[in-house]
Amino acid sequence: MNEAGLDRTQFEQLIVEHGRICFRVARALSSDDTLAEEIVQNAFLSAFRARAGFRGQGSARAWLLTITRHAAYREMARQQQRPTESLGELGVNAGWGSEDPESVAIAAERKQALEQALSELEPADREILTLRDLEQLGGSETCEVLGIGLTAMKSRLHRARLRLAVQLRKGASA
Amino acid sequence: MSDTMPCGDVLEVLSDYVDGTLDPGTRARVDVHLKSCSHCQRFGASFGGMIQALRATPPGESDALIRRLKQYVADADR
Numbered sequence: 001m002n003e004a005g006l007d008r009t010q011f012e013q014l015i016v017e018h019g020r021i022c023f024r025v026a027r028a029l030s031s032d033d034t035l036a037e038e039i040v041q042n043a044f045l046s047a048f049r050a051r052a053g054f055r056g057q058g059s060a061r062a063w064l065l066t067i068t069r070h071a072a073y074r075e076m077a078r079q080q081q082r083p084t085e086s087l088g089e090l091g092v093n094a095g096w097g098s099e100d101p102e103s104v105a106i107a108a109e110r111k112q113a114l115e116q117a118l119s120e121l122e123p124a125d126r127e128i129l130t131l132r133d134l135e136q137l138g139g140s141e142t143c144e145v146l147g148i149g150l151t152a153m154k155s156r157l158h159r160a161r162l163r164l165a166v167q168l169r170k171g172a173s174a
Numbered sequence: 175m176s177d178t179m180p181c182g183d184v185l186e187v188l189s190d191y192v193d194g195t196l197d198p199g200t201r202a203r204v205d206v207h208l209k210s211c212s213h214c215q216r217f218g219a220s221f222g223g224m225i226q227a228l229r230a231t232p233p234g235e236s237d238a239l240i241r242r243l244k245q246y247v248a249d250a251d252r
Binding site for chain 2: 016037087088091094095097104134139
């Protein structure tokens with residue numbers, strides 16, 4: 001990378017390295033393959049046009065993911081704020097204290113059941129599970145992409161995981 | 175003073191416990207709780223199993239996507 005930012009070849013390499021994860025995050029937010037690809041196209045085009053301004057400060061992946069998220073939220077209507085259930089309530093619905101908590105892990109082993117459960121979640125929950133668990137970004141990078149602090153990130157992640165467990169349990173008992 | 179952790183407190187830190195990001199003192203207290211509480215132990219194992227299954231999910235095919243992205247940026251830049 002030179003002082004004038006990324007050149008075209010370097011940018012193409014970023015597409016190779018990070019196109020897939022950006023698509024996955026866009027898909028998590030939009031629930032639609034075609035729309036997700038449009039979002040990522042717009043995001044990478046914006047990033048390409050702004051590439052002179054990127055001089056290696058922070059990670060390229062986090063930079064591209066941030067642009068992708070902003071592109072996704074511009075394309076979609078904001079999800080309605082819903083009342084936040086208590087952690088205990090979430091836990092109970094996920095099987096905490098029940099006679100068959102194992103049903104969650106058993107269901108998660110089945111790819112179709114896991115995909116179905118993920119599809120039932122709100123976009124923000126899918127997003128953080130995609131970043132932390134599916135793509136295994138570190139905590140700091142996830143905070144950087146989401147623009148939130150560590151405590152907020154951990155809280156959001158824990159709730160998203162519990163909501164996934166709730167959906168898996170519902171699917172298992174259906 | 176008892177070091178017994180209530181079940182609700184264990185639920186609250188369960189993600190950190192599975193991720194290995196708890197401080198040693200709290201981790202030790204959770205370990206003690208799990209040894210004596212079968213409900214939390216079973217739920218914790220299942221919750222951890224779910225997270226492992228997520229992490230083991232393969233990323234999916236992306237070569238065609240990458241080709242299309244490169245082409246899109248190249249075409250738009252003409």
